[in-house]
Amino acid sequence: MGLKRSLMVFSILFFLSIASITVYANEKPQTLTIEFLRGQNLANIRDFQPEFGWVLPSTAADNSQTAYRILVASTLPLLRKNKGDMWDSGKIVSPEIVNIEYNGKSLESNHTYFWKVKMWDSKNTASSWSSYQAFSLADTVKEYQTSRHALQQSKIYPHKIIEKKSGHYLVDFGKSAFGFLKIETASPEGVPPFEVHFGERGSEDGVNRSPGGTVRYYKVLQEAMPGLHAYEIHPPRNDRNTREHAIKLPEEVGIVAPFRYVELINFPSQLKKDQIQQITVHYPFDENAASFHSDNKILNQVWDLCKYSMKATSFTGIYVDGDRERIPYEADAYINQLSHYAVDREYSIARFSHEYLLSHPTWPTEWKQHSILMAWADYMYTGNNESLVANYDLLKSQKTLEKFAREDGLLNTRGLKDIVDWPRGERDNYDFREVNTVVNAFYYQTLLHMADLAKGINNDDDFFYYRNKAAQLKKVFNAVLFDKKRGIYIDGEGSTHASLHANMMPLAFEIVPPERIERVADFLVSRGMACSVYGAQYLLEALFKSGRADMALQRMTSTDLRSWYNMIRVGSTITLEAWDNEFKPNQDWNHAWGAAPANIISRFVLGVQPLEPGFKKVLIHPQPGGLKNVSAKVPTIRGTIHVKFEHEPENLLNLTITIPGTMTARVGLPWVNTPPRYILLNGSRVKGEIIKNTIFLDDIGPGKHFLSLE
Template identity: 45%
Template structure:
């Protein structure tokens, strides 16, 4: 009996230990930011790839890891890494782990796995093996990419009216049509029309405004039943040399939501029509958002889908009219893509493409530095920054600085040498502020020294200081710190109107636009004592900027703490709003607020999708504090909302967070991913005594501005409440 009891205890202990080890087993293995698995790996080209993995939210902290890489799966299953055995490496880093084994051979499959130790030095099980394949040619640095995907969908609505079949696919997409049609005789013709917009009669608009797409195709039927896939017409404008081209194996695509079929003699079933939508791999389940405001929910859905739909070329482009990458578009696209999917390669590839293929606006070249910081902050992978570091230094445009302490493209400093350093060739730079100039710059007065340009210059220097520090370049770090401080002093001296308490557009003008003030606020140039008047002026101007400018307007407003005004802009129903995009019938964000503000606009511009990242970063207040989300902040700014919840993908795993707000309390339920920690800033009622409860226990907090700060909330599921005491 005693022996049986002893065996039961041993069995229980072993089962408990197995359960603990199972929780410690990593998952979600990625190589060079690509998702991999045992059955089908991805192709990588780096001689020294980087690895990352996820840990369960029940794992508070990783204290060490061990990576094994083998060219033989059987050896790996025997825990032998004949290509690389990292040994036990102390540290919490679980992203951007650089391979350091025997030289990888081209065109070879490699298998790898990882195990970790937790904060108590308990060893976990190895992850399930993953595979990656090397390309035929290996490089010191080369970012990989996925193949484009083609998704077949059938109409969500289908009807026959006046002998014309109308198929509605529910949402716009870049794609082609595939039809299964029959003919008893052969030689008869069918007309297929596809388009993005319906006219007032409910038919596809044959003459849509701007660059809203419409096309008509004639199909000559063969006898019997056959599948037809009309070849999409090439557009002369968006296939110019600077445009990104569709891969030949897919062929040309065009954006459309609707398809009409006329002249078909037989009954036509909905199942006979398939739209083949092309997009970069996208996992719909990686993100979600819901709040007590139906308009806000619809806008988030619009923006999330826009990120997926506009990825059809494998790089971020400005829309269908040109199909050219632009830095300003890519910056918004990058942040918004991070907010809706755990995908980093298309953002990095676009950013790196633009480093060597820059566009003409001065400010947009500066945004390459901002994108480099985002790439590192969200991935904890420094290789791109290290590889392009000299280019990023040039992209600060420090070569345009003169004795004023500011930069200008009109001071004689824009030499061929400066142009070459930023890969502009002989092309000039020109200040842009916003676009279109005629309707979206709030009357901005362009002068030799431009406040918006220099705001971006300042921010680029601040970021270069951080990147230099991350690379261990201490001399550069100190230099950029000094340069940023000097630019801020010059900016304040030259552009701040002390009498009015706001910033003017440039030297030599007293005109003050929304842009001069909103960009200064968003990019860190407004001192605390100046903030009230600057914010007041910004709010007096309304949405006097483009869909692009709204990114920085909202960043600044939320950073200044005016959640109510931020929410009012997000949910506005004027003609300068995201609701208006839905109202006019688009399912992808527009290039401009309305056709009247840009008559040639297209209906598929992801630079209009700022709410995707503003909602997660500012309204829900969830942003990385340290690279790779090792720590992050939670700072709710939900305004009048009574509830809001989000699933936010990160390289460490999904952050799941929900808020419930009443007149007396604010409740947070959050799941912090494994191997991360959160700093939670709880809103307080001014002048009210309060208590904070974390997981059923009263906790002491530190005041951080007008918020109660709870630091170092570790991995796992937590509930926090702040309640007013009367």
């Protein structure tokens, strides 16, 4: 009996081990990218030495990689035979899955290549080969140029059709989008033209034909041809957003405009849902890359609004300021960049926008400084320094504004065009001075980022240079621009006025000494939302960084006129340029710089931020405020981070996270009242590092983990 039992146990263990190897072998690397671009067939790659990337299979054994092998072939049949005639990397012992540079035979313009990859786990078990990705090099490839996707078109069928009377229909597509209309209908001979009214604003009564501001309304008269025909009906050309400096759409796309509602008058037949489509134009977008759900319904609605805004406003393939001008601006693009990173694993459009703005800068002082913020975000989120290497000297010479620094280190921007906030009425009565507090707060942040960027290209001299300049500036900033009697910052040297902006920027950029934070944060709270939708990016950052998560959440879920909920309430499905027409009468209803909550929720409510370039190490430090439960997905270049937490009445947090392969995490759990003694990590007690009201645990590896406080 003993022998039989032993043989049975051995057989079971052997079977399980073989099954485990088989399961892993059937897994394979996923979501292949080349030059950050996803998709099976890619054109116009603009790099003779492109970078490859992939994501580890979700069920990979211990979610790790110890080695990989890449094949690149000149034909698909060769690749299917596992022959890499262009490049066979061989087995490379490395855990890396991003930014792996091509190292094979010379690639040629206008030629298509095919690649795939396999990997080995910690037990040296090989995976299956991945699916292939095809890529074609552009006809002209410069020394450095960012590759990007072609624009996509999607068909959207009506959410609702209301027949007002015979031949008169109101069509609601549910969401506003940039695009045109496609209708298929049969018409008898001799019928008059039918009217097509496009509008962003409407109701069951019809399209709003006087929507105010630059909220869009267009009318087109369409000739009806006898017989069955499919009509592509484009809005008319707009003179302003097709001027010299506006971003032009490809000719094959034609003219597009934002619209949600269509009203048809004198339509020649009965209209059914399958006859009419909203053809939307946008950059490729993965609807499932990110998600967020909490117990706060308004916050969920705000998240959905901001997420959709990233897709809808990408219609030119570059971040623009809305439909009125269709011009890129640095500050707009920075908020767009952070929020796009939060909702999709997409990096090419942000990099292209950043580089476009380096050669097409705009006028405000602080907008120039935003170029350094964009460069830093690009490097931290991608881990790729190609753009940085190509543009470092330009950033250093034109964007730091060092030449305007006084001997004491503060910038004097006399002769420049400081903006503080936009529109003008959103500046909280800011007192403009030659030494401007907001500009100098940005200057401090750019110096720190330049130090990090210098480190990213192994320039140690500049790293220490910029670190030292930042330290000197911080001392002088706090000596010259702080009102000790009131405990708050003034608008500039010689001013007696203290605005919201002069205080939220130093808090957001962590210039405020610890002993001053509470008073400055109290002042922010007292000023309310005395800023624009752009300024709200930094107000929310300042509130979270000063420990006021409750107040930040109140700002994001407010139902006041100055709120994201108001954008929903007035009927928009894309974030607005301003809180309401009252604050900017000519505003757009399609402006991505109004979508700050997308990145704020990801970076602060969920607390997910890169600690090392390319998310090699991540910070996960949720700040739940009054939220009771949250479940979310955050995309990164290395894969998806899952965050779920339950916030107990005594303000203890139960946190569940899933960390993708090749990433480690520093996790922080906030507490209130009595400091905890331990963190429970997967049921085991571990000691953490207590900083303020948070206990941190470092170097948590890939996989699913359960954390709570004891």
